[in-house]
């Protein structure tokens with residue numbers, strides 16, 4: 357997926373503030389952060405959204421959630437509260453069509469807001 361910005365970041369073809377990387381997963385800071393900590397965790401493999409995940413992706417998903425926990429600990433938000441969010445399709449707010457998990461924290465993350 358040459359025109360996919362998250363594929364390009366994962367391949368090192370585009371700059372990002374990378375906080376974690378392994379053979380299957382890359383994590384980097386969101387360019388437009390919505391909280392003091394706002395990291396995007398993405399699989400290196402191009403999947404359009406969470407709806408492209410199948411049972412064969414169980415290990416990948418376990419890896420992703422392990423990485424999310426590790427980043428939360430490293431960023432000092434694991435104990436105070438973390439929102440893990442993935443948008444599916446435009447109506448939910450998806451604007452980059454490469455599966456990614458938002459990891460948000462460092463401020464009150466109550467839902468619904470207010």
Ligand code: 5GP
Pocket residue numbers: 361372373384385386387388389396442443449450451452453
């Ligand atoms: P979505 O709206 O698809 O759920 O989330 C996409 C996220 O990617 C947005 O929060 C947006 O700020 C972020 N984003 C878009 N382009 C880039 C980029 O080039 N670099 C980084 N680091 N984040 C990006």
Ligand code: ZN
Pocket residue numbers: 357360361362363364401402403453454
């Ligand atoms: Zn991609």
